[in-house]
Amino acid sequence: MRETIRLHMNEMPxxxxxxxxxxxxxxxxxLNRYADPAELEALRGLLASYCGVPRDCVILSPGSDLLLRExxxxxxxxxxxxxxSPSFFPTVQAAKQFAAEWLSVRLSPPAFDLNTRLLTEAxxxxxxVILDNPNNPTGRLLLxxxxxxxxxxxxxxxxxxxxxYYEFSGVTFADRVAExxxxxxxRTLDKAFSLAGARVxxxxxGETFQDVLLSFQAFLPRPSLCxxxxxxxxxxxxxxxxxxxxxxxERLRRALEELGAHVYPSSTNFLLVRSExxxxxxxxxxxxxxxxxxxTQLPAGFFRVxxxxxxxxxxxxxxxxxxxxxxxx
Amino acid sequence: xxxxxxxxxxxxxxxxxxxxxxxxDGEMHQKALALGAEPITPKRTRDLLTHIQRLExxxxxxxxxxxxxxxxxxxxxxxxxxxxxQETSAKDTERIACEMVDRGIELLIFVGGDGTxxxxxxxxxxxxxxxxxxxxxxxxxxxxxxxxxxxxxMVDAFLEGSALTEEEVLDIDEEAxxxxxxxxxxxxYLLVPEVRLFLQPGKSASSVGKTAMQSxxxxxxxxxxxxxxxxxxxxxxxxxxxxxxDELGVDKTLLGVDAVHARALVGKDVNExxxxxxxxxYGKSKIMVTPxxxxxxxxxxxxxxxxxxxxxxxDASNIVVVGTRDKVSQLECLRVDTGDLELDExxxxxxxxxxxxxxxxxxxxxx
Numbered sequence: 001m002r003e004t005i006r007l008h009m010n011e012m013p014x015x016x017x018x019x020x021x022x023x024x025x026x027x028x029x030x031l032n033r034y035a036d037p038a039e040l041e042a043l044r045g046l047l048a049s050y051c052g053v054p055r056d057c058v059i060l061s062p063g064s065d066l067l068l069r070e071x072x073x074x075x076x077x078x079x080x081x082x083x084x085s086p087s088f089f090p091t092v093q094a095a096k097q098f099a100a101e102w103l104s105v106r107l108s109p110p111a112f113d114l115n116t117r118l119l120t121e122a123x124x125x126x127x128x129v130i131l132d133n134p135n136n137p138t139g140r141l142l143l144x145x146x147x148x149x150x151x152x153x154x155x156x157x158x159x160x161x162x163x164x165y166y167e168f169s170g171v172t173f174a175d176r177v178a179e180x181x182x183x184x185x186x187r188t189l190d191k192a193f194s195l196a197g198a199r200v201x202x203x204x205x206g207e208t209f210q211d212v213l214l215s216f217q218a219f220l221p222r223p224s225l226c227x228x229x230x231x232x233x234x235x236x237x238x239x240x241x242x243x244x245x246x247x248x249x250e251r252l253r254r255a256l257e258e259l260g261a262h263v264y265p266s267s268t269n270f271l272l273v274r275s276e277x278x279x280x281x282x283x284x285x286x287x288x289x290x291x292x293x294x295x296t297q298l299p300a301g302f303f304r305v306x307x308x309x310x311x312x313x314x315x316x317x318x319x320x321x322x323x324x325x326x327x328x329x
Numbered sequence: 330x331x332x333x334x335x336x337x338x339x340x341x342x343x344x345x346x347x348x349x350x351x352x353x354d355g356e357m358h359q360k361a362l363a364l365g366a367e368p369i370t371p372k373r374t375r376d377l378l379t380h381i382q383r384l385e386x387x388x389x390x391x392x393x394x395x396x397x398x399x400x401x402x403x404x405x406x407x408x409x410x411x412x413x414x415q416e417t418s419a420k421d422t423e424r425i426a427c428e429m430v431d432r433g434i435e436l437l438i439f440v441g442g443d444g445t446x447x448x449x450x451x452x453x454x455x456x457x458x459x460x461x462x463x464x465x466x467x468x469x470x471x472x473x474x475x476x477x478x479x480x481x482x483m484v485d486a487f488l489e490g491s492a493l494t495e496e497e498v499l500d501i502d503e504e505a506x507x508x509x510x511x512x513x514x515x516x517x518y519l520l521v522p523e524v525r526l527f528l529q530p531g532k533s534a535s536s537v538g539k540t541a542m543q544s545x546x547x548x549x550x551x552x553x554x555x556x557x558x559x560x561x562x563x564x565x566x567x568x569x570x571x572x573x574x575d576e577l578g579v580d581k582t583l584l585g586v587d588a589v590h591a592r593a594l595v596g597k598d599v600n601e602x603x604x605x606x607x608x609x610x611y612g613k614s615k616i617m618v619t620p621x622x623x624x625x626x627x628x629x630x631x632x633x634x635x636x637x638x639x640x641x642x643x644d645a646s647n648i649v650v651v652g653t654r655d656k657v658s659q660l661e662c663l664r665v666d667t668g669d670l671e672l673d674e675x676x677x678x679x680x681x682x683x684x685x686x687x688x689x690x691x692x693x694x695x696x
Contacts, residue, residue: 104690278476
């Protein structure tokens with residue numbers, strides 16, 4: 001049976017190191033027990049050290065999407081929720097479900113810029129602003145330091161920055177949390193650390209968030225906890241994998257552009273692509289290549305492809321080329 | 330006995346593309362033939378039929394010869410409806426569509442372009458739902474599926490009892506299109522099965538997924554709750570505006586402009602003069618519009634009654650834009666083309682679009 005090529009979930013194509021797998025296995029052997037509080041504290045300490053922030057700021061979560069959901073659920077009461085459009089889909093879902101008032105700021109092609117001046121002007125009354133930086137699915141960085149400072153100067157604004165792809169972009173505002181109690185940065189080990197199957201998310205949150213979210217301090221599954229600790233202690237592996245993915249991303253971008261596709265600049269481990277081939281996502285799926293449909297948030301013709309191994313990327317390019325050529329003939 | 334479906338194929342649709350013509354309206358069909366154009370609708374029709382999963386549930390009525398019969402032979406049983414001559418025309422499409430509706434079809438599938446959609450719109454309007462398979466040179470109307478394969482999914486969705494939604498049919502000026510200008514206006518609506526993407530691969534089901542009808546109802550409730558009884562509201566064309574009128578309990582002209590004051594209809598299908606007269610009689614006023622699907626025009630296409638003079642009197646700051654999240658998410662931006670460049674410039678920037686109950690989107694307006 002042909003193996004499916006998974007380029008639709010923004011996963012790291014390289015598995016965790018044997019040491020990390022062994023740590024998870026040891027966690028499995030003690031599945032009858034909840035995670036040890038001391039181990040949870042150890043993970044918080046390692047994350048605090050990795051991020052360069054005090055341990056008290058760090059909050060753990062079984063997946064960053066659940067933490068984002070909890071933040072929106074808890075802090076949208078009495079506040080207008082503001083998100084970009086498009087945005088990380090679970091954020092969109094949670095805003096729809098919990099926000100009494102929800103304002104989206106549209107990112108328009110081709111630049112997909114966030115008009116931060118407009119966003120700042122739109123901040124009337126208590127607001128919860130949630131921005132994915134880089135943005136998913138456009139891959140674009142939306143924020144720079146002046147924009148973040150301007151947002152943080154506003155009264156009664158809570159700012160949440162989703163940095164799920166921080167290791168690929170190299171841009172973070174985690175260091176601003178200590179000075180700004182109304183700032184939270186949400187991250188994950190799912191992507192760069194090759195731990196999507198473990199689901200370890202975390203937040204670096206200011207004081208305003210800390211007290212309320214304390215009750216959310218989750219018990220992580222024991223194998224996930226053990227794997228996360230080991231992965232953080234071997235962050236050199238992660239950095240090497242990120243370097244390989246970024247290299248492949250640029251190779252893939254050039255290959256797609258040579259085939260006549262429009263590819264948008266990315267600071268992540270995925271590319272947003274526009275093609276005139278109708279039903280391309282389904283056609284690629286028929287060829288055993290999974291890419292992500294984004295037509296719930298963007299006009300027809302856009303799709304998102306994660307960066308795979310060189311072999312996976314080549315297989316995707318071959319399948320794409322077949323349809324793209326038939327379109328151009 | 331399965332559901333009764335009709336199939337009509339415009340045999341000349343799309344033939345202009347391969348020979349560099351933009352459309353086959355009027356005389357252009359003969360020109361396309363002279364240039365050696367090959368028909369493309371047979372392949373589109375076969376693509377459609379071979380991708381319908383529930384083909385065995387269909388009881389199919391087809392137009393004769395190249396308008397349907399030829400493409401279905403050998404694929405599934407069918408009955409032929411109507412007659413055609415040597416050369417086919419828009420009149421054949423209209424006549425056979427009406428005949429199929431009279432014979433009780435529950436869904437009409439047609440293969441063609443924007444011109445064919447207008448013919449179908451003239452013939453049956455929204456009396457029965459349609460699945461529109463794109464075969465035109467460039468298809469702009471939102472009523473069309475994105476491809477033959479997507480159209481097959483719509484047929485299956487219909488057979489599974491999907492919701493229905495009204496989508497726009499545009500009148501494209503082919504002469505202008507040949508000169509690389511896109512001059513389109515709202516022509517009418519067709520009723521189409523709604524196929525929504527409920528699932529992001531691997532993620533949980535979307536709570537954003539609502540039927541278009543539900544979304545329009547949400548918008549209507551929100552807008553009506555916020556209406557000022559002292560203000561005159563000019564409701565532009567479109568089904569979202571119709572939902573607002575329904576919420577108010579007034580009868581809306583789908584393609585025209587109606588005026589409402591204190592929840593009562595004070596002007597029906599008014600033209601520019603009628604609007605200007607109303608504006609004299611009332612103090613505060615607002616214009617409510619929805620973007621045209623596909624191209625995003627909020628003023629200047631489909632609502633010519635909102636002339637520059639009308640817009641200036643109401644004031645650009647009193648334009649209220651509404652549209653479902655699904656619809657506006659399909660747009661790159663909003664556009665205005667009032668015919669008055671200076672006025673258009675006043676809209677450049679961002680406007681707030683009401684997209685649901687308590688939900689708004691700030692969208693860029695380009696001129």
